[in-house]
Amino acid sequence: MAPGIPAALERPHFIGIGGAGMSGIAKILAQRGAEVAGSDAKESATAEALRALGATVHIGHAAGHLADDASCVVVSSAIRPDNPELVRAAELSVPVVHRSDALAALMExxxxxxxxxxxxxxxxxxxxxxxxxxxxxxxxxxxxxxxxxxxxxxxxxxxxxxxxxxxxxxxxxxxxxxxxxxxxxxxxxxxxxxxxxxxxxxxxxxxxxxxxxxxxxxxxxxxxxxxxxxxxxxxxxxxxxxxxxxxxxxxxxxxxxxxxxxxxxxxxxxxxxxxxxxxxxxxxxxxxxxxxxxxxxxxxxxxxxxxxxxxGTYTGVKRRLQLKGEAAGVQVVDSYAHHPTEMAADLEAMRGAAAGSRLLVVFQPHLFSRTQELGTEMGQALALADASLVLDIYPAREDPIPGITSELIIDAAKTAGADVTAVHDKARIPAAVAGMAKPGDLVLTMGAGDVTDLGPRILDHLSN
Missing domain, CATH: 3.40.1190.10 (Mur-like, catalytic domain)
Known part of the structure; x- marks a missing residue:
C-alpha cells in the first residue's frame, strides 16, 4: 500500500472526476501515489491536469470505464443512482464511497x-x-x-x-x-x-x-x-x-x-x-x-x-471577482455569486471599484429550487447594478419546477427599480453587452453556471 493512502482508496474510480470537489480529492490521491481513474461528462483543463498527474480520465459515462480491480467508486451527491458506472459498481460489488468520506480519510x-x-x-x-x-x-x-x-x-x-x-x-x-x-x-x-x-x-x-x-x-x-x-x-x-x-x-x-x-x-x-x-x-x-x-x-x-x-499575497480564486480582461476601455469581471447575499456583496464591491462608472451585469440564476425560494431577493440585489441582462436558469443537477423561471427574478428587480432585461439565448449576450458598454464601464458576469464562458466572448466583441 502506498504511504498515506487508505487501502480503500488505492485504486479509486471517480464518477464526475472533473468537478471542483471531486477533482481536488483525485489530485491529492494521485500525488500520494494512488492509481486514480474516473470519468466526466466533457473534456476540460481539469481532466488534462489529472492526466498529467497520472490519472486515467474517460470522457462520458459508461459501464466499461470502471476497471474490475477498482478498490472503490467515489461519488458526490450529484451522481444519480442510474449512472451506468454506479450500476456496474453494484454488479462487481465495488464499495461506493462518498467524496466527503474520501476527503475525511485524507485529513487523518x-x-x-x-x-x-x-x-x-x-x-x-x-x-x-x-x-x-x-x-x-x-x-x-x-x-x-x-x-x-x-x-x-x-x-x-x-x-x-x-x-x-x-x-x-x-x-x-x-x-x-x-x-x-x-x-x-x-x-x-x-x-x-x-x-x-x-x-x-x-x-x-x-x-x-x-x-x-x-x-x-x-x-x-x-x-x-x-x-x-x-x-x-x-x-x-x-x-x-x-x-x-x-x-x-x-x-x-x-x-x-x-x-x-x-x-x-x-x-x-x-x-x-x-x-x-x-x-x-x-x-x-x-x-x-x-x-x-x-x-x-x-x-x-x-x-x-x-x-x-x-x-496579503493572496490574489484571488478563479470566478471570485476575477478580472477577465479589458477592451475598448471596458473591464470584464467574473463572479461565482449565486445566493442573494453573495450577489449583493460582490455588486457593492464592484460599485466601489467602478468609481462612478456604470456597472453592467449579466446574471444567470443557478438551480430551480434556489430561484423558487430566493428569486425575489436575487432581483432586489440586481437593483445595485446600473443595468442587468438575466439569462434562463442554469439547472445543474435539478429537473425543472413548473412555473419557476428567471421571470421571477426579473419581476422582483423591476419592482425594486432596476433596469433589467431577459435574454433567453446566451449567444446573444456578447453583442448585446458590446452594444451597451461605454469606455469606463465595468461588466460583471455573475452566476455559478456556464455564464463564466461569456467573459472572453464579450471581450472579443468589445475589441471589434
Missing part, C-alpha cells in the same frame, strides 16, 4: 482547518492555503475553486496542516474532524436538502461538535446566523470559541476596513494590539474572510504578524 493524522459557511468558503480556504504555503508550512489543501497563483484547487503537501473547504449543502461537512473549524455565516440555502433554519443550525451544530477536544471554532461576530450558532454551541465540552468581525465584543475585532481600488487595507485588534495588513482583492466581505483566515491560523499557533503579511 494532520492538523485540519475546515472552512464552512453559506458563502465565502472557497475564498477563505484559498487565503489560508496561499498564506501557509508562503510561510513555508507546505500545507495540503482541497478547495472548491482554482487559485490564481498555483492554478489548482488541491495539493498534497509535506507539512502537517490540511486546509479544506467544508460543504454544508448535503451535510457532508459533518464527516470531518478538524482542529480548527471556521463558520463564516449561516443562512438558509440548499432548499432541496434543508427545510428550515432549524435544520441548518442542527447541521452546523453537528459540524462544530466534531472539532477535536481542545480545538477551536472561529465564527463571525457580525452575521446573525453565525451569532445564533455561537449562542447554541458555546457550552460544547472542550470547544474554544473565537469570534471575529466588526462587533464591539469580537475576540478579533475589525477596527477599520479601507478600500483602495481593487484592494483593501484592514486593521484588526488582536490580543490588545493593532495589526494592519493588505487584502489584495476588493470588497468588504473578502476583507472579513481574510480576518477569519487570520484568526484560524493564530489558533494553530502561527504568529499573527507573519500570517497577516502572507495573507
Amino acid at each position: 493524522g494532520l492538523r485540519a482547518i475546515a472552512v464552512a459557511g453559506t458563502h465565502g468558503k472557497t475564498t477563505t480556504t484559498s487565503m489560508l492555503a496561499v498564506a501557509l504555503s508562503g510561510l513555508g508550512l507546505d500545507p495540503s489543501y482541497a478547495i472548491g475553486g482554482d487559485l490564481e497563483g498555483p492554478g489548482t484547487n488541491a495539493a498534497h503537501g509535506g507539512g502537517d496542516i490540511f486546509v479544506a473547504e467544508a460543504d454544508e449543502s448535503d451535510r457532508s461537512f459533518q464527516k470531518y474532524v478538524p482542529q480548527v473549524a471556521i463558520v463564516l455565516n449561516v443562512e438558509l440555502d440548499h432548499h432541496a436538502n434543508y427545510a428550515s433554519m432549524d435544520e441548518i443550525y442542527e447541521s452546523f451544530e453537528t459540524f462544530t461538535g466534531k472539532v477535536v477536544p481542545g480545538g477551536t471554532l472561529v465564527v463571525s461576530a457580525d452575521q446573525q446566523g453565525a451569532v445564533e450558532l455561537t449562542r447554541r454551541v458555546r457550552g460544547q465540552d472542550g470547544l474554544q470559541v473565537v469570534t471575529y468581525g466588526e462587533a464591539e465584543g469580537a475576540d478579533v475585532r475589525v477596527h477599520k476596513i479601507t478600500p483602495r481600488g481593487l484592494t483593501s487595507e484592514v486593521t484588526v485588534v488582536l490580543g490588545g494590539k493593532y495589526l494592519t495588513f493588505t487584502v489584495s482583492v476588493p470588497g468588504r466581505h473578502y476583507a472579513l474572510n481574510a480576518v477569519a483566515a487570520l484568526a484560524a491560523g493564530v489558533a494553530l499557533g502561527i504568529p499573527a504578524h507573519n500570517l497577516a503579511s502572507a495573507i
Whole structure:
C-alpha cells in the first residue's frame, strides 16, 4: 500500500472526476501515489491536469470505464443512482464511497482547518492555503475553486496542516474532524436538502461538535446566523470559541476596513494590539474572510504578524471577482455569486471599484429550487447594478419546477427599480453587452453556471 493512502482508496474510480470537489480529492490521491481513474461528462483543463498527474480520465459515462480491480467508486451527491458506472459498481460489488468520506480519510493524522459557511468558503480556504504555503508550512489543501497563483484547487503537501473547504449543502461537512473549524455565516440555502433554519443550525451544530477536544471554532461576530450558532454551541465540552468581525465584543475585532481600488487595507485588534495588513482583492466581505483566515491560523499557533503579511499575497480564486480582461476601455469581471447575499456583496464591491462608472451585469440564476425560494431577493440585489441582462436558469443537477423561471427574478428587480432585461439565448449576450458598454464601464458576469464562458466572448466583441 502506498504511504498515506487508505487501502480503500488505492485504486479509486471517480464518477464526475472533473468537478471542483471531486477533482481536488483525485489530485491529492494521485500525488500520494494512488492509481486514480474516473470519468466526466466533457473534456476540460481539469481532466488534462489529472492526466498529467497520472490519472486515467474517460470522457462520458459508461459501464466499461470502471476497471474490475477498482478498490472503490467515489461519488458526490450529484451522481444519480442510474449512472451506468454506479450500476456496474453494484454488479462487481465495488464499495461506493462518498467524496466527503474520501476527503475525511485524507485529513487523518494532520492538523485540519475546515472552512464552512453559506458563502465565502472557497475564498477563505484559498487565503489560508496561499498564506501557509508562503510561510513555508507546505500545507495540503482541497478547495472548491482554482487559485490564481498555483492554478489548482488541491495539493498534497509535506507539512502537517490540511486546509479544506467544508460543504454544508448535503451535510457532508459533518464527516470531518478538524482542529480548527471556521463558520463564516449561516443562512438558509440548499432548499432541496434543508427545510428550515432549524435544520441548518442542527447541521452546523453537528459540524462544530466534531472539532477535536481542545480545538477551536472561529465564527463571525457580525452575521446573525453565525451569532445564533455561537449562542447554541458555546457550552460544547472542550470547544474554544473565537469570534471575529466588526462587533464591539469580537475576540478579533475589525477596527477599520479601507478600500483602495481593487484592494483593501484592514486593521484588526488582536490580543490588545493593532495589526494592519493588505487584502489584495476588493470588497468588504473578502476583507472579513481574510480576518477569519487570520484568526484560524493564530489558533494553530502561527504568529499573527507573519500570517497577516502572507495573507496579503493572496490574489484571488478563479470566478471570485476575477478580472477577465479589458477592451475598448471596458473591464470584464467574473463572479461565482449565486445566493442573494453573495450577489449583493460582490455588486457593492464592484460599485466601489467602478468609481462612478456604470456597472453592467449579466446574471444567470443557478438551480430551480434556489430561484423558487430566493428569486425575489436575487432581483432586489440586481437593483445595485446600473443595468442587468438575466439569462434562463442554469439547472445543474435539478429537473425543472413548473412555473419557476428567471421571470421571477426579473419581476422582483423591476419592482425594486432596476433596469433589467431577459435574454433567453446566451449567444446573444456578447453583442448585446458590446452594444451597451461605454469606455469606463465595468461588466460583471455573475452566476455559478456556464455564464463564466461569456467573459472572453464579450471581450472579443468589445475589441471589434
